[in-house]
Amino acid sequence: MKICITAEGANLDSKIDTRFGRAQYFLILDTESNDLEAVKNPNVGGMGGVGVQSGQLISEKGVKAVLTGNVGPNAFKTLEAAGIEIISGVSGTVKEVVEAYKQGKFKAGDGPSVDSKFGMN
């Protein structure tokens, strides 16, 4: 099963990027084989609608769940339509988060955790 973790860097020691739409990297991890694909997010500096773009990008990766800090309304709607479980409010390193996920410590959210434009600098 594949999951997506938003990260500040391209490996498992990276810290979680707390923004979904404008995350630096999407790490796509196969939880059985431990195969890791690091996708550099092309939407980091986008003007608007990045939640939709990033949601679309991730939905094409066939992941079952997204683990991130915060997720906005448009990203939530996109991921939800793709049938992806959304777990927000996670922090620490990617490795820690993956371990906690495997132990079943997280629960999927039922709505966006932040409002539009939250991750704009």
Added chain:
Amino acid sequence: MIIAIASGKGGTGKTTIATNLALSLGKVKLLDCDVEEPNSYLFIKPQIEKKHSVYIPVPKINSDKCNLCGRCQEVCAYNAIAVVKDKVLVFDDLCHGCGACSYLCPEAAIDEVNKKIGIIEIGKREKLEFIDGKLDIGQAMAPPIIREIKKHINPEDVTIIDAPPGTSCPVIESAEGSDFVILVTEPTPFGLNDLKLAVETFRKLKIPFGVVINRSDLGDKKTLDYCAEENIEILLEIPFDKKIAASYSAGELIIETQPEYKDKFINLFEKIKRKKRRHNEKS
């Protein structure tokens, strides 16, 4: 003759200049294009004769015809469409109503439906014709309303445009096509910083401009120095005057409470006319 009143910084006095200039000239059209917070009407107090709604076309997917090819999502410049799994999601609030998706859909599976984003009001005060627009609360697309207001421009008339502050799309939409731009500023570090941004913007748009300094006896000399260095004409200076502040707070025009200002505004217009003539001769 179309004159737009703009500024980098907000709260410098665009509406003060626009409304006093318009009423000093009498027979003009005043367009308040600051549709996110129009306030010229507070000072002009026009009689509103007509109101109409403004709509933008947003896509509606016909799922019977749609084969999920994703073309609509590809061509949307505003990321307002996502194709995930077996459905197409449309994000109305991100849509600019450009129509690319419905035009380019290979299956003709996209209809356009109108979404109301605001209203336009048309009125008058004596010989002055007044038009303003109001964006509905929660809507983000000011330019379609500004375009609707600007349809009332007749190049034969004198038109004064009260533009929104800043240098973003609504400002460009408001000022584009003008013969001259008055940049209103104040002699403070913020005023100067944002004046510089506005100057760069209008140089790029190739619209001639001059500066009005409001509350000119406050702050420092840096705005004057900057304008001198950049060869930008100061068209008018208005002092920080308690009487002006009091009339503004009461929703009154300066020319009503201090009639001697009327000549200053008429002179401002004459100066702009001369500058425009010189500009036309050069180009």
